[in-house]
Amino acid sequence: MGGINPAGRTSGHQAFRRTVLDALPADQQRQTLEGLAALMRLAEHSDHGWQDSTGQPIDSPASLLREQVLDHTLIRRNEDPRFQAPGLPANRRAELALAEPVRVTLRRKQLPEQLPEGWEVRELDAREVEVTLPAGMLEVLLPDTQEPKVKAAAQLPSGFDPASLYRSVHHPRGLAMAIFGASDCLGASGLDWETLRQQLNPDHIAVYAGNSIGQLDDEGWGGLLKSLVSGQRATSKQMPLGYGQMPADFLNAYVLGSVGGTGAALGACASFLYNLRLGIDDIRAGRRRVVMVGTADAPITPEIIEGFRAMGALADDASLKALDAVTLLTDADYQRACRPFARNCGFTMAEASQFVLLMDDTLALTLGADILGAVPDVFVNADGYKRSISAPGIGNYITLGKAAALVRNMLGETALKERTYLHAHGTSTPKNRTTESHVFDEIARANGIEQWPVVAIKAFIGHSQGSAAGDQLASALGSFAHGLLPGIPTLDAVADDVYAERLRFFTTPQAFSADAAFINAKGFGGNNATGVVLSPQVTEQLLLQRHGSAAVEAWKAKRETVRAQAAAYLSEADKGHYAPRYQFGEAVLEGPELDIRADRIHIPGYHQAVSLNVDNPFGSLNGEGQS
Template structure:
């Protein structure tokens, strides 16, 4: 049986570049290479997102109520918008890098001649009392405590962080403000708004899609690496006792790293299909993408939502990765630049002189369909993912050190693409979205992998880019950032240059590679495939093959015939029109967030079960039990 082709029919999310759908985030990273209308449209959307302008009666206005044109927004706010997006100095309202909270231990000593005493509330006395304390009642509520020996106290204090840069969401954009977030951790709030963006970008109402497939033919694979570590998740739960507070009923449950998938099923899609999250450190998005691709190729699912949401820009994550020597510190950047004033916007420096990666927050989601369903519904196709390869490193001395597994994934990905688009297609019309973490080790090891694979397949001057230069390293979501950027390159024919470096470092392998510091503009048809490469701590390596939309369409014409494809194009026109209508609303802040808390719940008693199928309320198609003869011969 011919394998179903997983095609991308929608994508969306948010990172330091802004909103991902309709390539706005990509356009921000190559803004200097965009034409004026595209530049001004993206800037206007960011201005509204960052609360620099407001929308009244469909028009952009400033705080004084003056109506602004796109050109006026560009002239007045572009400098602020550019400064408040992409990698930059950590903003104090998010986390003050100059005054990060911690507790300082202070020892107090008392002697027989000079005891120490203080007055406190009876309710604040510790249980049990320390042996060297004596307590005298002053009144019904207060006591005097006398110390007869030494005692240690923890005192609130502040200190600067060594790391002061991050890839933060655009200044002023708060996902939790867009819906009734009910004390959701930041990562889950990002999940809700990010997956909504992806679903709206499809241009087909979700319920219409649901009616065309069986309930178990929808799947969701989403999660996070670091779980939810802010006050509303594991961060608050772990810190509560030390801070003298109480754990809430939500913190543990909402902190789970699989909770993004659970939220999508329960509050966005209402799905009863396959669900889960595969964690693979910094390659997690591709791990989940592989699950989605395999579900569609096998026919188990016809629609799959894949994505990740990560919110690690907090003191604990920064100090944890910093203690490993993995992050770019202020002092490290100062030494690289050779000057006291550090340009934090250039903190992430893939394949250049660098000193560590830059943490980032992001949520990215793609909607996959099998090719037959996409044609049936008239879904717009933004690309196809025929394969994702995953390999471990084998025996390791250091769990965080790179290893040989990435050689396997990259080589298998290239070999796979050669069989699809031919050797010339790979050699002349493909490019690489490198992991490009911006560490000294990565610039050498990853470039050597790409160099050796390129040599083996006779690829000369293989274009290599790295989106982390612009948006930082969002851990679980990192390869999602890469994929979204690749779709932008397919759309506009622009391969982003690594513009945060002045030159490629001397120790980078590049005899067969082309690593540019400026954007490269090509005709979109000159790009047929992109290789998404990701390397994660612990030996988690993944590489994906992503085909350009015009290549996917060529494949579908051949598989389904010209007549079927022509009918599909007619249906697609309406889809594109609906999707464009959403983009126009989103640019003016009408994001139409999908959050169905307690709505349309399924009554278990209404489920109809027979020997052949299950009928679930709210789903037009029944879940029919599949015929399975895989092991029958073992019982004959």
């Protein structure tokens, strides 16, 4: 797994550790803080030890920079300069009443293509003209700035810029995050990608990656859509780079060089789970053996935030003040903006990129892959008829009910009741706290569960839209590795309208040995999904049952080498040394290089050919094909 979110890097469980920091042993706390300081460019490690951002040696970055790291990760006051004084750039419509004609001087290229009625233009020179505006009403847009109504955000750790780590040329932020996230995933796997892909039929690899909204910053569709009204010129990159499936396209073209299956399923807040489901289905059907699954969302833009604020979904400043009965919000107040299952007023916008590498079990054993867990299935159901498209409905009862039934069938009733927990969608809206808790409580009741632990990590890292379930999955894998469930630190008290009879909420990290976790998503529009993720220990038991002890012991022996390679990558990453895999213009192929036969196509650079012998379940009308 790999990626980045407001808590830090996904690999090595760095981001997870940030959410349970105070419960970790001292050495792991130090390692986490040092790694975050390096990520944030506050410090870097070389052969001469640690240096600060000015190159001066420092003895203990974990203690020296601790407060700075803590204050500039997770949810906090939005640090984007556009959200600072004097305010968000804007325009205000106005009508100027001109009592008499007015003369102005303009550059020739600034003249409208279609001159308004009554304008008189006189050339001054090759570059400038004089325009006489007639008396009367003149409609104009006056430059303005607006005080941001929403100042809380869950941005990537301060100082971290994924685009600065590779040869990015006007890439939307989400795509730069995808490059980093996928590269982090490959590095942390301990596997050499080129060696791996040479062992496979090229068609046995797939990439399913996207996001929920597309790239809507200025380098993508955001800049394109406002180009005419803002007077800016649209670029040749904005249209293609804005597509929602572009993270998959970027990985195929510049990271993996894959010619296998590709695409993205967009489903609002459930998008990561939708893509995960595509990968699972492909592997279970035998179509693919390796699938990279992920999302990359960068929705912290003025326009997107205003859109969600207008629909009443965000924790805006006015609502936070009313909630806490204060007149001024401090930095500490913004850090507590997201309060799942407590008295709350809306979610906090976040950005994140999350990727996981899926394999079939036989290949994972053969390679000695370090197996972090297993995902047997993802269940998806719609809400049916509803009053409002953004309102919750009944689909989540079905998805979680199916997921619970699967765990009961696989692991037994005792495991379901005592060794599972819920990774809630937990957005921090009043509607979510009521409806999602009712889903949880009713499914718990149906299965005889009395105290079902609930984790809600958006309290730390906000709502990254399509990547939210990826954040939850990464956190679940961290819980398996460390035996800790993150608490909900902003939960002063469970709200009165939360259904909590059979649920267990807690504010601080809890020790818990889990066999499985339920990754829940309740997306806008009725995009409900629940994924089941099994612990590494349970996964190993299933592998032993299916493949036998000899195969499992051989896998463990190979795994030592893979783990050593992964550890080497993580050690460099913790020191602030990153080298994202970005192979622009390398090994580019076109049709003439292919060796095309009736039954196969051989692609230069791949040891194995693509088989053209496809399954035909439909029968044949061709007499030659009948016996």
